[in-house]
Amino acid sequence: MAQTAEHTEAHVLLAGESVRNESDGSVRLVGGRCDDCGTLFFPSAHVCPECMSEAVAAADLANDGTLYSWSVVHVAPRGWNTPYIAGYVDLSDGIRVFAHVTGTDASLLEMDMAVSLTTAILGDDDGVPVESYAFTPVKG
Amino acid sequence: MREVSVIGVGITPFAKYRDKTLADIGWPAVKAAIEDAGVEKKDIEAAYCGSALGGMMSGQRVMKQLGITGLPITNIENACSSSSSAFRQAYISVAAGVYDVALVMGVEKLTKFGGGTLPLEKEDFEVTHGLVMPALYGMRARRYMHDYGLTEEQLAGVAVKAHKHGALNPEAQFRNEVTLDEVMNARQIAEPFTLLHCCPSGDGASAVVIASAEKARQYTTSPVRVACSEVNSGKYMTGFRDMTTPEITVRGAKQAYEEAGIGPDDVDVAEVHDAFTIAELLYYEALGFCDKGDAAKLLEDGETSLGGRIPVNPSGGLLSKGHPIGATGTAQIAEVVRQLRGECGDRQVDGAKVGLTHCTGGGISGFDHGACSIHIFSV
Ligand SMILES: [Zn+2]
Numbered sequence: 001m002a003q004t005a006e007h008t009e010a011h012v013l014l015a016g017e018s019v020r021n022e023s024d025g026s027v028r029l030v031g032g033r034c035d036d037c038g039t040l041f042f043p044s045a046h047v048c049p050e051c052m053s054e055a056v057a058a059a060d061l062a063n064d065g066t067l068y069s070w071s072v073v074h075v076a077p078r079g080w081n082t083p084y085i086a087g088y089v090d091l092s093d094g095i096r097v098f099a100h101v102t103g104t105d106a107s108l109l110e111m112d113m114a115v116s117l118t119t120a121i122l123g124d125d126d127g128v129p130v131e132s133y134a135f136t137p138v139k140g
Numbered sequence: 141m142r143e144v145s146v147i148g149v150g151i152t153p154f155a156k157y158r159d160k161t162l163a164d165i166g167w168p169a170v171k172a173a174i175e176d177a178g179v180e181k182k183d184i185e186a187a188y189c190g191s192a193l194g195g196m197m198s199g200q201r202v203m204k205q206l207g208i209t210g211l212p213i214t215n216i217e218n219a220c221s222s223s224s225s226a227f228r229q230a231y232i233s234v235a236a237g238v239y240d241v242a243l244v245m246g247v248e249k250l251t252k253f254g255g256g257t258l259p260l261e262k263e264d265f266e267v268t269h270g271l272v273m274p275a276l277y278g279m280r281a282r283r284y285m286h287d288y289g290l291t292e293e294q295l296a297g298v299a300v301k302a303h304k305h306g307a308l309n310p311e312a313q314f315r316n317e318v319t320l321d322e323v324m325n326a327r328q329i330a331e332p333f334t335l336l337h338c339c340p341s342g343d344g345a346s347a348v349v350i351a352s353a354e355k356a357r358q359y360t361t362s363p364v365r366v367a368c369s370e371v372n373s374g375k376y377m378t379g380f381r382d383m384t385t386p387e388i389t390v391r392g393a394k395q396a397y398e399e400a401g402i403g404p405d406d407v408d409v410a411e412v413h414d415a416f417t418i419a420e421l422l423y424y425e426a427l428g429f430c431d432k433g434d435a436a437k438l439l440e441d442g443e444t445s446l447g448g449r450i451p452v453n454p455s456g457g458l459l460s461k462g463h464p465i466g467a468t469g470t471a472q473i474a475e476v477v478r479q480l481r482g483e484c485g486d487r488q489v490d491g492a493k494v495g496l497t498h499c500t501g502g503g504i505s506g507f508d509h510g511a512c513s514i515h516i517f518s519v
Contacts, residue, residue, distance in 0.1 A: 014269065041378040043265045043505075049376055069286075069383060071278030072331040076270060077259075086275040086330075094379050098266040098505070106331070111286045122270065132269060 014122070014132035018043045020060075027119050027133055031095060033059035042095045063117040065091040065135070072106045079130065080123040089115055089135045103136035114138040141235040143353035145363035146517065148177025149474035153311040154344035154462030158251045162194050166202030166247035166345040169467075173243065173347035173474075174206075178359045181206070184349070185239040187213045188230045190223030190246040191466035193259070198466075202247055202345070217466070220413065220501025221371065222246060223346065224469025224513035230350055231369040240355040245347040246471065248464035255341065266505040273503050274330035274338055274416065281332050281418035284384045287433075290421070292332055294436040296323040298417035299336045299459055301445055306456020308446075308487035313342050313462030337417040339458035346471035364477045367494070367516040368399035374507035381508060388512040389426035389500055396496075396514040397428070404428030407450060407516075408492040409479045411472035413500045414457040420444075423498060424452070446487060454479065454487045465501075469513060472497040480519045494518045 020028045032044030035055035039048055042061060047054050070087035073080075085101040101109065102120040115135040123130045150172025157165050174181070187208070189199025199213040218225040223246025230242040253259055260267040284290055300320055306312040318336055326334035356363040372392045381387070397403055404427060412427065414420035421435035429450050430438040438444055444452040455461045455475040458468065476495035478484050495517045502510020 018265075039378075049378070068380070069279035069283040071275040071282060071333075072328075073270070073272060073275045073278075074328040074330065075274070076272055080270050083328075084270065086270060086272075086279070088279060088383075090380050096378070096380050098269055098271055100270060111283070 014130055019133050027117060028063065029061040029097065029117060029133060030058050031061050032056040040093065040095060042097060061095055062092040064138070065089040065097070065115055066112045067101065067109065067115050067135070068096065069111070070101055070106070070109055079125060081121070084122065085109070087135065100132070100134040101136065102134040108137065142237060144231055144234045144350055144366045145353050145356035146348055146366065146473065146477050147351050147356050147360045147363055148173045148175070148179070148349035149477045150174070150176055150347045151311050151471055151474050152345040154313040154342050154464055154467070154471070156251050157249065157343040160343070162198060162247055162249045163201040163205050165249055165343050166198070166245060167205040169247070169345035169347040170202060170243065170245055171206060173349050177349035179241060179349060181208050183241050184208060184211060184243045185241055186211055186230070186233060187243040187245070188216060188226035189213065190216050190218070190226035190244070190469060191248055192217055192219050192222050193253070194247055194249065194466060198247055199245065202245060218502070218511045220415070220463075220465055221469060221499045221511040221513040222466035224472070224497065224499040224515065225371050225511065227348060227470060227473060227515065228369045228371045228513060231366055234350055234352055241349065241351045243347060243349050244470055245345060246467035246469055247345040248466040249343045250341045250464055251343055260503055264504050267503070271503065272330065274333055276503050277416035277418055278330040278333050280383045280422065281416070284418060284422070285332070287384055290436050292324065293320060294440065295332065295337070295417050295421070296320050297439055298414065298420050299323045301439065302414060302453060302457045302459035305446060305454050305487060306460025308485070309456050309461060312456040312460050313340055314456070314460045333416060339415050339463040342462045342464050344462060344464040344467045344471070346467050346474050348470050348473050348477070362481050362519070364480050365518050367402070367518045368396045369515050370396045370399060371511065371513045373511055374502070374509045376506045378506055384422065385432070386422050386426050386500070387508050389423055389498065392512045392514045393427045396516055400516040402494065402516065406494050407496045408494050409454060409476060409489040410450065410452050410496040410498065411455060411457070411475050412452055412498040414453060414459050415463060415501065417459070420452065420457065427496070427498060446489065451489045454484065454489055469497070469499040472499060473515060473517070476517050480517055
């Protein structure tokens with residue numbers, strides 16, 4: 001399985017507006033920040049869950065975080081490449097993100113280890129690769 | 141508010157009924173509850189039906205089979221807490237004096253989805269990214285193992301205990317005992333869970349008839365008092381949360397004990413939401429049956445087994461009795477009512493006077509759980 005998406009190929013972008021591709025090939029997670037109360041949340045929405053303000057602007061999230069927990073998933077709905085590692089990543093800006101953990105063997109994972117943002121092909125939709133954001137352990 | 145009693149319970153044993161309709165899965169439980177209560181069809185003033193995935197008008201579809209129609213029937217969806225939430229609505233209406241007698245049911249047919257993990261809401265961000273319920277609980281388990289030193293053997297012990305109880309329940313979906321080796325060597329689902337760490341998919345129904353305490357005396361000499369009825373929703377959090385503490389259950393338990401005027405030490409028997417092995421251990425702590433971090437010891441000491449200090453899930457629980465989502469809440473209530481009436485035979489908790497049911501679930505982004513319902517009953 002390719003760990004990095006080939007952007008020239010046709011593929012389904014799973015995260016849509018929650019991920020932005022940078023010109024250097026890297027990605028950013030994009031959440032929402034309330035202009036009125038400052039609450040940061042992910043994924044973004046049209047209304048602030050704290051103060052109900054509709055003045056929500058796109059906000060880049062941190063690219064790095066720590067792995068809160070994970071599970072190697074062997075049984076999943078059709079379309080996912082199994083087994084895959086599902087995890088929760090605590091970003092350095094205080095947001096917890098559900099993500100696939102890629103580019104590593106599950107036996108090498110540790111609680112609270114440093115991880116960073118990447119992209120990966122996670123499955124397929126009737127033969128078309130499905131790509132989304134993922135996290136991978138920080139080397140060294 | 142008036143006192144309310146349970147006067148009848150019934151169950152359609154949990155199994156796979158691929159060839160039956162939801163209506164035909166539902167009516168036997170309702171009929172059994174009505175007969176157990178000794179009420180006439182015309183005595184039932186309102187009905188509340190909990191189903192998570194049964195589709196529109198589940199309650200009407202079931203009740204028409206028995207010709208109980210024309211009354212107010214309300215359908216309630218609250219994931220795993222659907223029929224326990226329906227019970228609370230019925231309880232409120234009777235306690236408030238709107239009705240004297242009401243019926244609650246839970247019904248579900250999961251075999252219509254084929255096998256595999258429970259179909260979740262596609263609109264949810266985490267679900268679209270591959271979150272499945274076993275993985276969510278698997279992450280809770282992994283974190284708890286790290287934080288509190290729980291071992292895989294101890295975790296597997298929950299399933300062994302569940303099946304030991306379920307083997308004594310003629311209405312359980314699985315009535316076989318399992319060994320620690322069998323649990324640990326079953327096929328992998330979402331680590332650290334094998335298949336036997338996960339509740340089975342299945343079909344079934346359960347029903348309860350309640351009445352005002354005053355009216356109950358007309359029908360039965362053994363009413364079971366509703367000591368508290370409580371439903372909560374989870375709190376949406378975008379930041380970090382401790383997945384080893386089910387906040388919604390901790391909050392709900394505090395409210396429930398206050399409302400009932402008792403504490404966890406007063407509970408003689410409990411049916412808790414063991415959808416996965418780790419869940420039961422987390423709920424021992426959240427419900428106050430032991431301190432944080434001591435759940436594995438409570439299990440290993442046999443305190444939550446039949447004959448122990450606080451037997452948990454004498455029915456076999458979700459792991460062995462089965463978990464047709466919307467049917468679980470009122471099935472737990474049926475078990476506790478039968479325990480308090482002393483009708484449970486080989487799995488009877490001797491002298492049980494106070495029983496608790498706990499039903500929680502709903503995997504949606506940003507929530508510990510979507511809903512949680514706790515009831516306490518006494519005789
Ligand atoms: Zn705001």
